[in-house]
Amino acid sequence: MTTLAESALRDVLGDGALLVGGAVRPYLRDATETRGLVGSADAVARPSSVDEVAAVVRRCYEHGIALTPFGGGTGYAGGAVPAGGVVLSLERLTRVRSLAPELWRAEVEAGVRTRDVQRLALENGLWFPPDPGAAEQSQIGGNVATNAGGPHAFKYGVTGAWVTGLEVVLPPGDVVRLGGVRKDVAGYDLLRLLVGSEGTLGVVTAVQLKLVPPPERRAVVVAFCDSVGAGADCVLAAMSSGAQPSALELLDGRAIDITRGALPVEAPAGAALAVLAEVDGSADQVAAGVEDLDEAMAACASSTHRATAPSEVAELWRWREGVGLAADAALGGKVSEDVGVPVERLAAAIELTHEIARRHGLDACAWGHAGDGNLHSTFLFDREDARARARALAAAYELFAGVVALGGTISGEHGLGQVKNGHLRDQWPAAAVALHAGVKELFDPRGLLNPGKKLA
Ligand SMILES: Cc1cc2nc3c(=O)[nH]c(=O)nc-3n(C[C@H](O)[C@H](O)[C@H](O)COP(=O)(O)OP(=O)(O)OC[C@H]3O[C@@H](n4cnc5c(N)ncnc54)[C@H](O)[C@@H]3O)c2cc1C
Numbered sequence: 285m286t287t288l289a290e291s292a293l294r295d296v297l298g299d300g301a302l303l304v305g306g307a308v309r310p311y312l313r314d315a316t317e318t319r320g321l322v323g324s325a326d327a328v329a330r331p332s333s334v335d336e337v338a339a340v341v342r343r344c345y346e347h348g349i350a351l352t353p354f355g356g357g358t359g360y361a362g363g364a365v366p367a368g369g370v371v372l373s374l375e376r377l378t379r380v381r382s383l384a385p386e387l388w389r390a391e392v393e394a395g396v397r398t399r400d401v402q403r404l405a406l407e408n409g410l411w412f413p414p415d416p417g418a419a420e421q422s423q424i425g426g427n428v429a430t431n432a433g434g435p436h437a438f439k440y441g442v443t444g445a446w447v448t449g450l451e452v453v454l455p456p457g458d459v460v461r462l463g464g465v466r467k468d469v470a471g472y473d474l475l476r477l478l479v480g481s482e483g484t485l486g487v488v489t490a491v492q493l494k495l496v497p498p499p500e501r502r503a504v505v506v507a508f509c510d511s512v513g514a515g516a517d518c519v520l521a522a523m524s525s526g527a528q529p530s531a532l533e534l535l536d537g538r539a540i541d542i543t544r545g546a547l548p549v550e551a552p553a554g555a556a557l558a559v560l561a562e563v564d565g566s567a568d569q570v571a572a573g574v575e576d577l578d579e580a581m582a583a584c585a586s587s588t589h590r591a592t593a594p595s596e597v598a599e600l601w602r603w604r605e606g607v608g609l610a611a612d613a614a615l616g617g618k619v620s621e622d623v624g625v626p627v628e629r630l631a632a633a634i635e636l637t638h639e640i641a642r643r644h645g646l647d648a649c650a651w652g653h654a655g656d657g658n659l660h661s662t663f664l665f666d667r668e669d670a671r672a673r674a675r676a677l678a679a680a681y682e683l684f685a686g687v688v689a690l691g692g693t694i695s696g697e698h699g700l701g702q703v704k705n706g707h708l709r710d711q712w713p714a715a716a717v718a719l720h721a722g723v724k725e726l727f728d729p730r731g732l733l734n735p736g737k738k739l740a
Contacts, residue, residue, distance in 0.1 A: 289326040289370045292347045296339040301376075303328040311354050311371040315418070316362040316703060318612055319619050320673055323365035325352070332376040334451060334459055334489040341487060341733075342457030344370055350735050353483035355426025356397065358418035360620060361701025363430070363482040367736050372487060374425050381490055385410055389448070391492045394425025398432075401493070411498035413440035417605055425488040430699045431480035435531035435562075435604070438655035444479040449492030452478055454485070455728045464492060477723065482699045483734040485727040499564035502530065503592040504600050505577040507585035508555040512536065515557025516631035517584040519654045522561040523627070525580035527573035530564040532655030533604055536634055539649040542610045548599040549589045557634075559585075559654065560604060562597075607651050608660070615647060616667035619676040620660055623687040624696030627657040636686045637661040644675040658696035685710060700738045708740040716740075 290304055303311075304327050312323045329340045344351045350369030357364055364371075377393035384390070385408040392401060398419040405412040415434035416422060422432070428450070433442040449463035462475040478486055509515035515534060522529055535543070537556045544551065551558065559581060563573030574590055582588050591597050611618050625633045634650050641648030641663055652659040663679045665672035684694040684704070688711045694704055709717045720740040724731070 287326040288347060289349050292343045292349060293327060293329055293340060293370065296343055297329060297331060297336060301330045301332065301336070303330065308371065311357070311373060312366060314357045314359040314362060314364045316360060316365065316701070318617055318667070319677070319703070321362045321365050321703070324368055325366040325371045326369060328354075328371040328373055330373045330376050334377070334453065337372065337377070337487055337489050338453045338457045338459050340370070340372055341453050341455060345456035345730060345732060348730065348732065350732050352734050353425075353429065353487050355394070355423040355429065356418065356421040358422045359426065359430060359701060360622065360698040361430075361482070361695070362703045363699055363701035363734065363737050364426075365702065369732075374423060374487075374489070377425075377489060380404065383408065385495075388495045389493065390495060391449070391490055392424055393490050394423060394428075394488045396424050398422045398424060398427055405495045406498065409497065410495040412446065412493060412495055414443045414446060416443075417608060424491050424493075428479055428488050428491055429481065429483050433653065433656070433658070433697050435533055435601075435653060438532050438653060439528065439530040444476065446494050447475070447479055447491055448494050450475055450478055450488055451490035452486035452488050455730070455733055459489075460486075466494065480699065482701060482738045484724060484738045485733065487733075499530070500566050501570045502562055502564040502597055503570050503574050503590065504560055504562045504597050505574055505581060506549060506589045506591065506600065507559045507561070507581040508552050508587050509557045509559070509584060510552070510554065510586045511556050512634050513631050514584045515559055516634075518557075518559045518581045519627065519630060521580040521584055522559065522577055523655065525576040527563050527576040529561045529577065529655060531560070531562040533560040533652070534558065534630070534654040535604070535607060535651040536649055538647070539607050539611070539651040542614050542649065543603060543607055546603045546606050546610075548596065548603055549591070552586055555586070560600060611649060611662050611664065615664045617665045617669070617673055617676070618662050619673075619680045620662040621680050621683060622652075622658060622660055622695055622697040623683060623692055624656065624658045625687055625690045625692035627655065629690045629692065630654060630657060630659065632690055633659050633661070633687060633692065636690075637683060640679045640682050640686070644679045646672065646676055646679055653696075656696065657692070681707070702737050705736070705739040712740065
């Protein structure tokens with residue numbers, strides 16, 4: 285039977301650009317699949333130009349059809365998991381619109397993969413610092429829509445800090461260009477409102493990016509600590525060491541255990557926390573930074589290790605990047621959050637994670653971007669065990685309340701999507717929650733763009 289979605293879109297897209305039936309299946313899930321989330325859709329639209337994106341949005345708006353923007357499908361909040369209607373995949377918008385290395389800027393379409401943006405910059409003597417962990421699969425449009433961060437956000441900021449302009453399709457199908465210069469305070473900051481809006485206000489079709497020359501060198505000091513408190517002290521010690529870390533990460537004891545096979549340095553048995561502090565810059569800056577960091581962290585650590593050769597640094601980052609997948613593999617199922625707390629409350633947040641896990645009879649680990657106070661508190665369970673999954677979800681909701689009490693946020697990185705719907709009101713005052721809903725209403729009065737997501 286032909287659905288409304290199919291009949292509404294058939295004539296606005298070229299051959300092969302509208303998928304229906306079983307072909308929609310790969311577009312029904314993102315990285316929340318490990319917590320059991322799978323959506324439904326009548327069709328997938330795969331436009332190849334901004335005009336086609338606008339035509340799809342217009343048709344859906346005319347016919348009252350829900351529309352879910354879909355990037356690389358790596359999101360951890362279920363934002364791209366559709367709840368019926370049409371999935372709008374950006375995968376065919378892959379052109380580099382412009383590249384001006386001498387002016388440190390580029391404009392790329394939304395479907396360009398994050399890794400390709402990073403490569404493009406490096407091949408032209410420049411650097412795109414945002415480094416979210418699924419760069420081979422995620423798209424720059426998805427990074428903008430989630431305002432993705434990564435280890436180097438500590439010194440260089442999250443994706444939004446590198447966006448100078450956006451091309452977006454707004455309901456009911458208008459193509460709008462915002463920004464385009466490095467500094468712009470002319471109106472309300474609509475560009476920043478769209479960054480991190482998780483596909484609920486507009487569809488990003490192209491992104492103008494700022495690039496910079498890469499640092500000449502980098503080196504990492506790893507500190508192993510025998511208690512969570514000592515590890516958290518190490519993070520603070522790194523920050524006041526005199527060096528400016530370019531990244532400051534941590535892994536707790538359980539996260540060290542599940543990644544031990546890939547650990548390129550010797551970790552003392554029973555280590556409760558590992559802290560990775562990276563410095564970058566000129567050879568002299570890096571040498572001085574390593575001295576400062578090592579001296580400061582040695583005061584709280586049971587052992588420290590310096591990685592200065594590029595291959596050693598790369599190996600350490602490979603280990604760090606493997607934690608998420610190792611957590612997937614540990615028991616098959618996980619509920620992994622991205623809470624944020626003031627950096628001086630990190631120890632409390634890690635201890636809270638394990639205390640909640642114990643009460644729910646769950647295995648847990650935590651790792652994250654320590655300098656930003658951003659913690660991936662993760663509850664592990666056997667994927668086939670529905671009761672354990674329910675306990676893990678309950679544990680995550682308890683964690684949200686706990687981090688808000690610590691003065692933190694329920695999401696430092698992944699967004700609300702659908703998995704955190706309704707929890708922002710525990711963090712924000714009622715007046716801010718009302719404004720949040722008012723912004724959505726203004727951009728999308730019929731509520732058709734990614735409905736059921738990012739609800740305060
Ligand atoms: C192994 C792993 C490591 C990760 N590490 C990090 C990390 O370090 N930091 C971090 O921040 N995140 C991380 N993530 C989460 C994820 O990679 C990011 O949220 C990423 O930015 C999502 O991009 P995507 O293209 O996959 O978007 P999707 O998952 O497809 O979509 C995410 C949201 O953006 C919307 N969207 C997508 N494209 C557009 C568009 N063009 N216009 C409008 N809305 C759009 C979707 O509707 C959805 O709400 C990780 C995920 C995995 C699986």
